[in-house]
Amino acid sequence: MEHIRSLCVYCGSSDRGPAAHKDAARAFGLELAQRGIRLVFGGGRVGVMGTLADAVLEGGGSVTGIIPDFLMRHEVGHQGVTQLEIVATMHERKARMAELSDGFVVLPGGLGTLEELFEIVTWKQLGLHTKPIVVVNSAGYWDNLRTVIDGIVAAGYARRENADLAAFVNSVEDVFPLLARLPGGELTVDSKRL
Template sequence: MATISSLCVYCGSRMPADEDFKKAAHNLGLELGQKDIQLVYGGGHVGLMGITADATLQAGGQVIGIIPGHLHDIEVSHEDLTELHVVDSMHTRKMMMFDRADAFVVLPGGLGTLDETFEMITWRQLKLHDKPIVLVNYKNYWQPFLDMIDHLISAGFAESSAKELFTVVERMEDVLPTIEQAKSAEIQPDLSKM
């Protein structure tokens, strides 16, 4: 995959205690806008989600927000996006985000971020897609997640190849180069199973 035109970013809808996470999200957003890569995300104006979206817009980029109606007020929808889609369910939200993205990046986040991440990794394991997934283990935030994957493998509930379903980077500046260098696996996605 030589280039991408849109990137789905999964991240928290809450403000983190660590200021560095805010700066990292801001810098990724700026880079997306500067490189004319469309941001696809959960549509909120709060937390790391809002920071990433604002920075992308600040740099002249396009931002597609997708939020279910029941979260429209809770997550304070971002009203100044290129496109804001208020959809009927979380399932519709996640499918639309999948459809609009060439690749996925996981920044620090909470339970919702974990849900989205595990779903995309599982879909890739099931050969439903071959889009790159990059987990940003910035300041070792996702180390417990990586330890859990190792635990699943050692317990016999996953193959060691599960670790090949996503790529881990430690630095924000490695996100886009890693995606651009990713080679799609020889997978024939069966979208009828989704």
């Protein structure tokens, strides 16, 4: 799995979700650190996102956060990460996260997490990158999303192969065995064109 040196992880910034989601994020963060894989994330110190970053740091790993200036002003930026980049916009944040990462993992989250997932899948569909995307369906959290995607395919708005651009696994323990079997990828355009 030498092709994975850094992973972008999308996840929730809310503290209101089930404790099991934070537990899974913590386990995944410790595994990232143990494997020497850098975490690239949205730069927040709260919610699942903060738990994940704290676990990577606790395990001695490297964490790069990318956060827009307006969120820093709301005092949600994680000041303890290895590197914190402050950008102007949400779009610049997502483009930079994509540029720095060798693949993408989606943990439970809210509407922002959904938006990030759909954007990175769409970029892959359009040929803007070839990096692996893995959705962690902890305790069936994303089951309804899979139903929606199947409905989109059934209605003819997406081809099955495009709906399968993101692989679903049932737990964080399943992520690395899957990534080991998937080919590496790259951005196929300059990140400023995303």
